[in-house]
Amino acid sequence: EGAVVEVAASPYPYPLPVEHTALVMIDFQRDFMEAGGFGETLGNNVALLRASLEPGARLLAAARKAGMLVVHTLEAHKPDLSDLPRSKQLRGNLPPELRIGAEGAMGRILVAGEPGNGIVPEVAPIEGEWQVHKPGKGAFWATGLHEKLQARGITHLLFAGVTTEVCVQTSMREANDRGYECLLVTDATGKPSAAYFPEFKEAAIKMIEAQGGIVGWTADTAAVEAALT
Ligand code: TIU
Numbered sequence: 514e515g516a517v518v519e520v521a522a523s524p525y526p527y528p529l530p531v532e533h534t535a536l537v538m539i540d541f542q543r544d545f546m547e548a549g550g551f552g553e554t555l556g557n558n559v560a561l562l563r564a565s566l567e568p569g570a571r572l573l574a575a576a577r578k579a580g581m582l583v584v585h586t587l588e589a590h591k592p593d594l595s596d597l598p599r600s601k602q603l604r605g606n607l608p609p610e611l612r613i614g615a616e617g618a619m620g621r622i623l624v625a626g627e628p629g630n631g632i633v634p635e636v637a638p639i640e641g642e643w644q645v646h647k648p649g650k651g652a653f654w655a656t657g658l659h660e661k662l663q664a665r666g667i668t669h670l671l672f673a674g675v676t677t678e679v680c681v682q683t684s685m686r687e688a689n690d691r692g693y694e695c696l697l698v699t700d701a702t703g704k705p706s707a708a709y710f711p712e713f714k715e716a717a718i719k720m721i722e723a724q725g726g727i728v729g730w731t732a733d734t735a736a737v738e739a740a741l742t
Contacts, residue, residue, distance in 0.1 A: 520696065520740040522732035524722050527696050529740060535582040535667045537652060537688075539674025539681045541569060541636045542587055543629045546675065549618025550629045551588075554611045557709040562675050566635045568700040568734040569673050573636055575734075579741045582667060584658070585638045588680060589625035589646040590614065596648040596655065650683040659691050669694045671737065673701035678713035685721065686728060695729035697721055698737060 515532035544550035545562060552559050576583055590597045594614045602613055609615065613622050619629025625646055638644055647656050662670075670693045672685050681702055685695050699718060721728040 518740040520730070520732050521736045522696060522730040524726050524730070527694070527730040527732065529671075529696075529737075530669060531579050531581060531741070533666055534669040534671065535584050535662060535665075536572065536576040536671045536673065537684065538569065538573065538583065538585045538632075538636060539652065539672060539684055540586055540588050540676075541566075541632050541674050543619055543631055543633055544588070544623055546633050547619070547629070551613065551617075551623045552676075552709070554607065554617065554622065555605055561709060561711070565673070565675060565701055566633065568698070569636045572671070572673055572698055572701045572734045572737060575738045575741045576671070577639075582665060583638070583642040584645060584652075584662075585632060585636075585642060586645045586647050586652045586656075586674070586680075586684070587625070587630060587632065588623060588648075588650075589630050590623055590648055592621070592624055592626070594624075601649075650680045651687040652680075652684040653687040653691065662693075667693075669696075671696050671698055673698045675702065676709055677702045677717050678710055682717050682721075689728050696737075697729060697731045698734055699731050700733045 515530060517528050517530045520527040520529050545552040546559055548559060597613055614624060615622050620627030624630060645656050645658055653659050670688050672681055674681050685697060688695050718731050722731050
């Protein structure tokens with residue numbers, strides 16, 4: 514039922530059923546992309562992620578034009594931090610004034626509704642697109658996303674966003690175990706040098722594609738655009 518296009522992907526072509534595919538934009542938030550947010554407090558150079566924005570915006574435009582479902586995730590905790598495990602709050606060995614929930618340069622760090630927690634303007638959601646707040650690294654833990662995608666008949670997921678080595682990879686592995694056919698869009702997650710740890714990104718791509726696509730496929734934005742037009 515519906516159109517199936519083919520994306521030139523690695524390790525072999527990816528069949529993309531347009532009506533049953535969602536684009537998942539992982540955590541394109543000021544907290545990770547801009548100075549003064551959570552990513553920087555963890556000691557990272559946030560400028561490294563910005564190469565993902567131009568391809569991410571192109572991918573978003575292509576998905577919208579094709580009429581695909583678009584899901585934006587946000588790593589966001591409730592203001593009362595009731596969904597923040599103590600283990601996560603203490604991780605990083607940061608002083609209390611830099612932990613999740615503390616007052617930072619863009620509001621409370623990693624708390625829903627704060628300025629720093631919002632999605633950057635280049636890839637901001639529009640009416641009708643889903644926004645999923647997630648308390649963990651993965652998009653499926655404690656979010657209800659799987660049930661919502663199933664209700665919508667989604668079987669295939671394209672992943673973009675930040676960071677490849679943490680939230681994107683965790684979400685893609687969660688999705689793989691739930692039966693989705695997953696494709697990582699390499700430049701929309703920042704390629705080749707755009708990750709907090711470029712060498713981790715290269716390794717993540719290889720881990721996904723290896724063993725005949727053990728976790729899924731990889732392709733760049735141009736390949737997805739070519740398939741959708
Ligand atoms: N969204 C996401 O990747 N959260 C992180 O904490 N990433 C890091 O790389 N630290």
